[in-house]
Amino acid sequence: MRLRRPLAAAAALSATAALTLAGCASDDTPEDGESAASGNVRSEATDEFPITIEHALGETVIEETPQRVATWGWGSTEAAVAAGVYPVAVAEQIYTVGEDALLPWVEEAYEEEGVDKPAILSDPEGGSTVPYEEFVEAAPDLIVAPYSGLTQEQYDVLSDVAPVVAYPDAPWTTTWQDTITLTAQALGRSDAGDQVLADIDDFVAQKAAEHPEFASKTFAAIYDDPTKGIVSVYTSSDPRTVFLEGLGVKNAPSVAELDTSNGSFYFDLSYEELDKLDSDFVISYSASEEAAQAFEDNKDLQAIPAVKAGKVVEVVGTPQVSAVSPPTALSVYWEDGIPALVDSMAETLGD
Template sequence: MKSTSVAAVVAAAALSLSACAAGEAAPAADETASAAAAGQFPVTIEHAFGETTIDRAPERVATWGWGSTEAAISVGVFPVAVAEQVWTVGEDNLLPWVEQAYEEAGEELPVVLDDASGGEEVPYEQFAEAAPDLILAPYSGVTQEQYDLLSEIAPVVAYTGDPWTTEWDETIEITSEALGLADQGDQVLADVDEYLAGIKAEHPEFEGKTVAAIVDAPSEGLVYVYNSSDARAGFLEKLGFTTAPAVDELDPTQGKDFFYTLSYEELDKLESDVVVAYTYTEEEAEKLPDSKQLRALPAVKAGMVAQVVGQVPVSSVSPPTALSYDWPEGVPALAEELGKILG
């Protein structure tokens, strides 16, 4: 998740243990310790900066980036410190599905780590004060320098590929494995897969349709496009869609980043059956379908655009996490909207 500029918002807009999900109960407080104690250690996780070995069940976990907080909670481990999500819920606030999970489990709310720059700067002193014995950052943008400094505080688990490109399901896999709870993580993933498979079965019209996921930035005269390496694309493919070939063909980064930009003059090249647009206010959403500039997109011109509207709903699908995959205003609402335009 990046922060307050449109580019930063793009990063943001860059699961029965999954009963922690919206409307369901998280593991009880006394189950948290027993879940961790049941794990198998030592565990060694390979990642972009080498490998990290966790010798024993961690008692104080901190998370950084996106999705690992929810992944930890979904297997019964409640972090003591989590990254701030300023663009979504403001300073010092927790994402609603995260706060709900803590409250339902009777757990003390975590320290919210300052992250006004969307991961570009790391609050080392706050990490040190939280005294974690494990830092989870599998879906983040930590640099080698940041990793090295954080490792002086506690063992750090980073991403396996490039920054901000970890698939949403891999975030759950890495997190649960690092906590010695891989079997529980597998169950969470099975539950999420079952849920998404249910949506896919309800909407056979999604199968094989090509999709492009975008964020419009009219003040900059361009559109942000998520490429196929981004977790949002992977999620849409779980519903039956295929990332439009043009998405990657037009990518000047050649997959080295998880998104790129197109000027309005180039939008006619981005061909797809449907466009998923992430918009942050109702006003923006109302204007988008009739935007002269965006109607250069073939799918928008044909009326084949589905929107996720509002910072929290966008956050719930950007990409989905172990706790937000069934958030009513997120995936279910998007699937309904896509069903209307493709049905």
């Protein structure tokens, strides 16, 4: 569950270690045509290679059609699968996992297609550290991380293993649209990416049309941390708020007025300032039923006008939070994700 993500810390490996990793990677890469390389690809590339992608950490040239793709961060696994490429290695999800440590909707996609499950790349700190040796063992020919927290040093080290596509602007701020587009471009499947986006646009437009009452309503998306006496508020730079605005609601002006994030995806607001967080309703993310109950019992939160008015939409449970934080090319259709959130918003605004 990705309630908050710390900015990525510096990598631990030196340049010498990076060269060693690169040597190991070239020794372990499967030969062309091996089933391990081709069995996870279910669509043909439509773009011409080489492909060059510019991003915040450099310029990446992808010489040939990728066969063994690794993903890092959030959303790129689902974007690749939606484009017909099933990654051979994906980031661990320590909060939201299925039987094989995969997100439920990812696990379902692999099972439905009959594709071997990917290797799980250790990510116990939510992207702050990178398991370089595990990337080497997976032997990818492309690493896709458009919505991640890679530092320059981490990017440089990983680039000695395989070409890396990072975020276009700042860590953890890539829109869900750009995550899909960049992933599809890196795979040489831009047309497939365009179709994925068109299908999601249709889905969102349908939901918005079903709920005209959303128009002009304002929200504040928050995560309460009573142990610190703060509420984390998601800014307009956060992809989950961007997606919600596609449904017709708007991130409240008070969020921008209180924003101290300097362009990040969230900022912390002390309990003493909660009365300034004015909106028509609040969306609260809780990891468990116990955390949701603690939110309801926290009298300090009554200082938030929408909370006092009972206008709270609760997203409860790690799969549910992950499915909408932000949604991905696969989780957007998961019934307990966006569809359930839309229903809860309609119920709350209709009270």
